[in-house]
Amino acid sequence: MSAEISPDEIGKIAEALASRYLEPYLAVVEERQFSRKEVNDSLWGTIVLTPIEVAVLDSPLLQRLRSIRQLGVVHWVYPGAVHTRFEHGLGMLFQVQQLITALNTAWKLQQTEGTQVSPLIDGRSAQLLRLCALLRDVGQVAFSQASEGALENLAGFTTLSSDFTKELLDDEHGEDRQFSEIFAYHIVRSSAMRSLFGTLLRRFAPEVRFNRDDDDAANASEVLKRIARTFIGRKIDDHLPLLHELVSGPYSAERLDQLVRDARFAGTPSLLDIPRLIQKLSVRCMRADELPQDIAGQISVSPGEDTWLFGVKRSGASVLDELQLAQVLAYTKIYRHPKVVAIEQMVRSFIEAASKLVTPRQLLMFLYSEADDAIVSFSRAALAEALGLGAIQLRSDQEEQLRRAEAILRAIRERSLWVQAFQYPGSYLARDDEDPRARNLDQFLELLMHPEKREHFAQRLRDEVRTMTVLLGNKSAFTDAAFDSMVMIHVPGQIAGETQTGRAFLIQKSGEPVPLSQSMATRGNWAEQYMSEQPRAYIFCPPKIADMVYVAAEKLVRVELDAKLPGLFIEASKREGKVVRDLKRALQPLDYWKGTPYDIHPKPERMDRLDASRTIVKFDELRQSFQEPEADPSQDQASGQIPKNRRTSAWLRQFETSDHVDCALTVLRSFKLLTRDDTVAAVRSFISISTEFEGACVIPFGSMKDSSVMDAYFAPDVGRPFIDGVHTIEEYAALDTSRPLIFLDNFIASGNQATDVLAAWFGREDLRKQELHEKREALAPQTIELLRRTKIAFVFVAGWNNGIDAVRKITKELGVDAQVHCYLTESDLPFAKECLLKAKHDPAKVDGFLKRCREIGRELVASQVRTKPLDAKTASDRELGYGNRAMLLATLVNVPTQSLTAVWMPGKVDGSDWSPLMRRRKKI
Incomplete structure (x- = not known):
């Protein structure tokens, strides 16, 4: 298709079509006599037609409306909805006459009894409006609004409405118009239509004259100009500034017939009470300078001249509510x-x-x-x-x-219809325990509302679905061109006429007329609130790819917008959770999810078993005692977005295969958290075997930034006389006491940190672990001498044997007579491989799991931000935790680096953010 089509080009097309349908008919109307007729309508009964109306209806241009259904494709859903635009035109004519009669009656009743008054809407204007009603749908094409919406979405038509407004109506008021209205505007103003009306007005309606001379052609042109203007909501009479709204307005003939006719034949309810609405119509005579500003700006009369404003009595406001309700029901139950x-x-x-x-x-x-x-x-x-x-x-x-x-x-013909693959609900509440990204969908909704971005997203959806079909071995199912036609995003626009109802005037016995919208603002617009609950967007496609489309949408929203679809979206989209889950799992071994966030990967099947949920719950209970630090956004972008009570399952599902998840569940069951009770037991067990330390002072081993401070805080729970108090080393030196001293820490591994601390305290730089790059100050000489003559013990709640040996060795080298005690030794601590084998896992599966943990650890270590890269050996030694022993241990405030790397280290794995099970607190 070529570039944007202009209003001028639309006018030429309309001219050609009008000529095709009307020129052969011109000779007929010159010779045929047309007389008054009565037509029986299934809704309104007998409708009387004037000769000119009969002649217009008999034209091929109007007869073609018999083959265009009023509701486009609705009859494929509601079989009875087969009424046509032709019938609707007759209904509009009937209703516009009802409105004319009611307004004339309302005006007459306002006059002094016995006063003779001419009709407010005279015969000439009445006939004009009746012709407007008949011709209003002349711009409709096949499939009615279905085609109209499709045309307006085509690249060549997107700016047509705004261009039409700018080029032809730049000096007028009003909003952009629909395509069918623009097309009807041009058809009615075509030369063929002018020729037809020149003859018809002269022969059958000479009273319909709007020019002062006898120029039939000029009169026909003026009549058609006014008819065309009603289609686009423009005024046609300066003294009756709202006359055109009887055809296109808040309570227009078009709406009254449409809402009742569509509901009746679709078989849906309608609460519209037309007789009462008509009964409530009213007229207010006002000087031109008293008119509401938006109306006064459209007319050309002297300020003091009389004008007549149409509206509804204040007591009839509820009838307009019923009109809105009827429209809302029609949209929700039929059109949408x-x-x-x-x-x-x-x-x-x-x-x-x-x-x-x-x-x-x-x-x-x-x-x-x-x-x-x-x-x-x-x-x-x-x-x-x-x-x-x-x-x-x-x-x-x-x-x-x-x-x-x-x-x-063919699919439509055989009713092999598309389905809803995705729905964006009108409102939703994300659960409190859901990913916060589920509350961050505004950007997605904005994308869907933007035509160009929406089409780009649709193309990305098609690409994703195409990729899925290839991966699943269905490459020949569709051609590339077929894919381009099979995924459509639809964003329902504002209800046609939704704002029109608000423009209706409420006419009071005294005081200025008030727009209904002003009344709505004070009492609440219930229709707007109701429609806000309706779906905001849909994605449609053939049934065979619907689940793929949903999965693709979920993936793109997560990857490209950093948002996440709430769980209820799948239900709103009419997708079955199990089917979608099975599809995602089928794509797992095909690397479809590689490089995407783990939280949208399929949940491993092993996690569906009851024992898995019990294990997760139990570990979550354990986690409650862990004082976890906040996530560092620069290093950990995954876990910080996950609610705490979903962190365990989020970590678990990253293992993806059922065998790996099975082993990871045992890891969770085997995990050890050092608690206050362990600290107290460690101190108590040491004093029970070394009674000379009764009444000792406790000092945290390390500095104030070490977690040993917390353990020292717990030590007094042992109680007196076993513990005398907790101090810093400086405080102890100032006490001038001979009480024994216990240095307390929660965990020791290789002993490098402990030996470095002691070497620094005693000023032995030759014994420092330079590779640690730790800055530590030496103790004062008198404090060093105090330590050498004091009874000292180092108590560790848990530790590795080589770490304990390292402390014993360095204390001797430093000339300190110290005892070293470890409460939980290696045999008491959980290590992944031993725990898995003890739990009777297949050794081959254990090896596979540990291999995967190594792969994860390798990528996590490599993804850390460092000033200087690690050498290959150091990096390799950290794949399963520092020392590669895959320990499963944490304290109340931290996770030792010797624990399994996949447990505590954030970073990237397979291009995706890894969510650690328990975040580690870094030293400052």
Whole structure:
């Protein structure tokens, strides 16, 4: 399709179509006599037509409306909704006459009894409005609003409405118009229509004259100009500034017939009480300078001249509420029924395919000339002929588009309909325990509302679905061009007429007329609140790829927008959780999820078992005692977004295979958290075997930044006389006491840190561990001498043998007579391999799990930000925790680096953020 189509080009197309349908008819109307007729309508009973109306209705241009259904594709969902635009035109004519009569009566009742008064809306204007009603849908094409919405979404048509407003109505008020209204505007003002009306007005309605001379052509042009202006909501009478709203307004004939007729034939309820609405119509005579400003700015009369404002009595405000309610029900139950919208998206896909084969002019000529049923029944050859491609040798890509278009028509014909693959609910509440990203979907909604971004997202969806089908071995299922037609995003716009109702005036016995919108503002717009609960966006596609589309949407939202779909979206989207889960699992071994956040990866099947949930709950109870630090955004972007009570399951699902998850569950069950009780037991057990330390002072081993401070705080729980108090080393030196001294720490591994602390205290730089790069100050000489003559012990709550030996060795080298005690030794501590084998896991699966842990640890270590890279050996020695022993231990405030790296280290694994099980607190 070519670039943007202009209003001028639309005018030329309208001119050509009007000529095709009307020129042969011109000779007929010159000779045929048309007389008054009565037509029986299934809703309104007998409708009386004037001769000119009969002549207009008999024209081929109006007769074509018999083959265009009022509700487009709704009959595929509501079988009774087969009424046509032709019937709707007759209904509009009936209702506009009802409105005219009611307003004239209301005006007459305001006059002094016995006063003779001319009708406010005279016969000339009444006939004009009746003709407006008949011609209002003359711009409709096949499939009605379904095609209209599709055309407005095509690249060539997106700016047509705004361009029309700017170019033709730059000096007027009002909003942009729908395509069918713009098209009808041009058709009615075509030369063929002027010729027709020149004859019809002269022969059958000479009283309908708006110019002062006898120029029939000029009069016809003026009449048609006024008719056309009603279609686009512009005034047609300066003294009756709202006269056009009887056709296109808050309580217009078009709305009154549409809402009742559509509900009746669709079989849905409607609460609209038209007789009461008509009874409540009112008229207010006002000087022009007293009119509301937005109306006064549109008319050209002297300030003191009389004008008449139409509205509804203040007591009839509830009738307008009923009108809004009827419209809301029609939209929610009929026009926006998900299956109706799905079929409309199929029509849109068909039109998009056709638009790639023909010019905008050819496409419009095709849609205007063909009937709904005819198009649906087309074979490929018939479709090509109707599009004007029958004699053309098509390229391969054109052949593919033609096949695509015909396939969609066949699917509609056979009712092999698309389904809703995704729905963005009107409102939702994310659970308190859900990922905070589930509350951060505003950016996604903004994307869906933006036409260009929405189409880009749709293309990304198609690419993702195409990738899935290839990975799953279904490459031949669809061609690339077919994919482009099978995923459609639909964002429901504002309800047509939603703001129009608010423009209706409430006319009071005294005081100025008040717009209904002003009344709504004070009492609340219930319709707006109701519609806010309706879905904000849909994605439609064929059933066979619907689950893939949902999965693709979930992935793109998470990866590209850093947001997450709440759990309720899957239910709102009519997807079955198990089916979606199975699809995600099928893609797991095919590397589809590689490089994406783990929280959207499929939940491993092993986690569905009851024992898994029990293990998670039990570990979460253990976690409650762990004083975890806040996540560092520069290093850990995953766990900080996960609620605490979901952290365990989030960590567990990162292992992905059931065998690995099975082993990881044993890791959780085996994990040891050193508690206050362990600290107290460690001190008590030491004093029980070394009674000479009764009444000792306790000092945390290390500095104030070490977790040993917390253990020293717990030590007094042992009670007197076993412990005399807790001090810093400086405080102890100042006490001038001979009491024994216990240095207390929670864990020792290799002993490097402990020996470095002692070497620094005693000023022995030759014994320092320079590779630690720790800055530590030496103790005062008198403090060193005090330590050498004091009875000293080093008590560790838990530790490795080589660490204990290292402390014993260095204390001797430093000339300190010290005892070294470890409460929980290596045999008491959990290590991953030993725990897994003890739990009777298959040794081969244990090796596989530890191999995966090594891979994870390797990537985590490599992803850390450092000023200087680690050498290969050091990095390798940290894959399973420092020392590669895969210990499963934490204290109340920290996780030793010797614990399994996958447990505590954040970073990147397979290109995705890794969420640690327990965050480690770094020293400052």
